[in-house]
Amino acid sequence: MIYLIHENNNALKVLNSEFVEVPFSIDASITKTLFKIAEAFPNDTIIWCHQTYQAFINSSVLNAIFHHQNILASYSVSHKYYIPDSIGYIDQSVFLNVKKDVTYPTWLMSSDVGGVSTGLLNSVAKSLNHTDAFEYFLNSLAKAGMIQGVFCYSEPALLNQNVQPIVETKQASNIQLFKFVKEHYKWVWVYMLAFCFAIYERKLKIIPLINTFFQKRLLLSLKEFDYQSKNIVVTKKEIDVIIPTIGRTTYLHDVLKDLATQSVLPKNVIIIEQNPLPDSVSELDFITTENWPFNIKHTFTNQTGVCNARNLALNQIESEWVFLNDDDNRFNKNLIESVFKTINKFDVLAITTAYLQENESLLFTKMHQTGIFGSGNSFVKASCLKNIRFDMALEFGYGEDFDFGMQLRNEGVDVVYCPYIRITHLKAPFGGFRTEVKQLWDNNAVQPKPSPTIMYTFLKHYTKKQLLNYKLVLFLRLIKKESIFNYWSFYKNFQKKWQASIFWAKKL
Template identity: 65%
Template sequence: MIYLIHKNNVALKILDDKLNEIAFTIQPSITVTLFDLAKKFPEELILWCHEVYVAFINKSEISTIFHHERILASYSVSGKYYISEDIGYISQSVFVNVNREVTYPTWLMSDNIGGVSAQFLNSVSKEIKKHDNFDYFINSMAKLAMPQGLYCYSEPKLLKEKPAVLVEDQQASKCELFKFVKQHYKWVWVWILAVCYGIYARKIVLFQVFKTIFYKRLHLDIKEINLQSTKKVVAKMEIDVIIPTIGRKKYLYDVLKYLSNQTLLPKNVIIVEQNPLPESVSELDFLNTEIWPFNIKHTFTHKTGVCNARNLALSQIESEWVFLNDDDNMFDENLMETVFNKAKQYGIVAITTAYLQQGETLLFNQLHQTGIFGSGNSFVKTDYLNKVCFNMALEFGYGEDFDFGMQLRNQGVDIVYCPDIKITHLKAPFGGFRTKVKQLWDDEVIQPKPSPTIMYTFLKHYTLKQILNYKLVLFLRLIKKESIFNYSNFFKEFQNKWNASLYWAKKL
């Protein structure tokens, strides 16, 4: 373990794992020094730390934090990042609004304290642009590499306690922010950012926009690294499966057959069957007439709603892991075993699989941290489900999957997308006794847009600037369909619908 101690964007000294200074030729650039250290010590973990925070380094947690070679973690003591919260004007990513109290997935990096393996640095040394501004460099590296399988975190456990004295953190100027956007996003977002500054901040940024024409978008291809996590996330190899179902008897039967053929059988299959008809009884006779190689827990309820059904099922879990399944899925016999192998290899506790309909093509082929969560195709370690549930305010609406995923992230859970684990979603027709649910706002003269349930999740999990970004993008998408002669009326209607959505979202 090697420590690079710095101050004011200048490397000061190099320390060994006992925090004793070692002789090393320090370059003027922290970034260059970082790569020199990686070349000199190719098997070590390289950490950086501002000199003010050296006494607070939590050495006992370092090996737990960096449990494999593809982890980049840092922590901002003040909560301010070099890339300011204005990035929300162009990003609706869950990685932007960082919960600093837990291990949280984000590409926003800090020079206060952080680290990455020399092995990873050496693998990208010839390809990555080594920016002299260290803050710019680590944010750029994280932004480029995170979608390709570098695991990036805000990690409070890097420090033993919060220091009383805070360093004045450097923040990117507007020119640097526009440069960052141009180099890491599609060019159109430069203009979206400029429009947001003009509308919401009342600032003209034409000079900053003009300067971006000199910058090209950066790319980085990560070479494969064979890794094995030292983090123990699987002990008993036991898993329960939860399945909410309504009017899909045949499809559910097939799902149970797929589960019966698993090379690693589930311990319990928890089925919550719904039928709103008052005199109805269960139609799932095969649960009792056939012999199944696992225990079946069957709940029948007249109360409909997938949030309620999944919560009923979650309350009955007994095993170490849970598979959140759907009643119209199809998968091969190695599903459970493959999930456990992947969890052990990467040290991850929440997995979302590829989830395509028949005939669809897989577009995202890289295993990486994801901003999505699928409640019909995900696996989660049970320990992390005690403080989360499907939000009943979102029942019969939209956004319950997103909200559940955000609850997990705010508990310190990183959700990882594994494209080589595949579940086919058959998209079965709705059950014959489903009824249309009347929402609170259905009879209103002004219909809210976006859906109040979507707005609810935005208010709960996004920054204000992210919400304003969504509002602008929605406006631009809708106005394209309008006649130029109707722009004035359209703007008034749009604002009224947006306000209605806010109103009902707050009611929820």
């Protein structure tokens, strides 16, 4: 472990793992010094820290935090970041609204304290600008690296006590912000950012916008490491599978057959069968008439809804791990074994697999932190689910998967997408909503837009500026279908529908 201590945007000293200063040719630039250290010590980890917080570094947990080479973590004591919250005008990802007291996935980095492997730095040395200001460089590395498989976190455990903010966090100027957007997003978002400033803050950002004409998109070349996490997260290869089902007996039987041939068998398969008809009985006779190499827990209920069904199943789990499955999935015999190997390799607590329909192409090919969560294709450590359930306010609506994933992240559980573990989703044409569901707002003269359940999740998990961005993008997408002579009327109706959505979302 090597420590780089800095202050006032200057590198001050380099310390060894015993916090003893070592002779090293320090450049005034923190960024340049970081790369010089990485070149001199290619198989180590660098911890940077502002001199003010040096005494609070929690050295006892650093090996556990940086347990493989692709981890980049930092912590902002003030809970403010170099990239201002106006980035929410063009970024709707889950990585912006950082939960401060848990390990939270985010590309927002801080110079207060943090760390990165020298191997990772050396692998990107030719892709990044060594003359960038330190804060800009850290955020650039994280933003460009996250989709390439760099695991980026806000990590409060880097400091060993609740330190009060002493150092002021300097935020990017408008020119730096627009430059960052041009380098890390599609070019159209620079204009959207300027538009949002004009619409919502009544500020014209002409000079920062013009300055981006000379900027290019950053292309990060990242070496793929063959590494193994130092941490152990699978102590028992025991897993329970939960499956909600309604009217899909043939498909469900195929799923059970796939589970029965697994090289690592599940301990329990928890089936929640739904049928809204009052005098109905179970259609799943094969549960008892056939022999299965695992225990089947079967619950029959007249109450429909996937949120309720999955919650009933979650209340019955016994094993160390949980597979949130669906009743129209297909997968190979090595699915569970591959998941356990991946979990141990990367030390992750929640994995969402590739989930393709037949003949559908894979878009993302690298394992990375993700903003999605699939309730039909995810594996989670059971201990992480003690305080988490599907939100019943979203029953028969949209967004329950997204909300569940956000609950995990807010508990300090990162959700990782794994493209090389694949489940085929057959998208069975029947099942689902078997009876007409009446929503609270169905009879209103003004129908809400977007769906109140979508608005509910946005109000619950997104920043204010992200919500404004969503509103503007939705407006622009819908107005394209309108005649230019109808724009004013459309605008007034859109505002009414938006306010109705907020009203019912708060009711939910």
